[in-house]
Amino acid sequence: MKRIEVDFNTLTSEPVGLVKLGQEGTPNGDELPQLVEGERVLLWEPGLEVEATVTYDAAWRYWMATPDEATWHHLPISPATAATLSEA
Numbered sequence: 667m668k669r670i671e672v673d674f675n676t677l678t679s680e681p682v683g684l685v686k687l688g689q690e691g692t693p694n695g696d697e698l699p700q701l702v703e704g705e706r707v708l709l710w711e712p713g714l715e716v717e718a719t720v721t722y723d724a725a726w727r728y729w730m731a732t733p734d735e736a737t738w739h740h741l742p743i744s745p746a747t748a749a750t751l752s753e754a
Contacts, residue, residue, distance in 0.1 A: 667706055667707060667708050667717075668699050668701075668705070668707045668708065669707070669708040669709075669710060670687060670698065670699065670707055670708070670709055670710070670731075671709075671710055671711060672685050672686075672687065672709045672710070672711055672731075673686075673711060674709075674711055674714060677733075681730070683732070684721070684730040684731065684732055685709055685718060685730060685731045685732075685733060686728065686729075686730050687701075687720075687728075687729040687730055687731055688728070688729055689726065689727055689728045689729075690727040690728075690729075691727065695727075695728070695729065698729060701720050701722070701729055702720065703720060703721055703722045704719060704720065704721075705719070705720045706718070706719055706720075707719075707720055707731060709731060709733065710741065712741070712743055712747050712751060713740060713741050713742075713743045713747075713751075714738070714739075714740060714741060715738075715739055715740075715741050716733045716734065716737050716738045716739070717733070717734045717737040718731035718732055718733045718734060719731060719732045719734070
């Protein structure tokens with residue numbers, strides 16, 4: 667299963683409930699691994715991880731993912747990462 671670092675804050679932007687992965691032709695979108703619609707992936711950011719199903723919006727050329735609510739779990743954070751996050 668592919669593991670993709672994301673910003674879970676994108677869950678609250680339209681369309682709400684989807685994690686935005688990236689738009690083709692942009693730096694963020696071009697850094698994504700090869701994806702297939704319907705593929706299961708592991709999304710993470712420091713301290714949090716969830717399994718999700720990939721979807722593609724052809725009109726916007728945008729990759730997104732629907733989190734599987736039953737798979738959310740917290741990850742341990744190193745002291746250095748915690749310090750960096752608290753400065754942001």
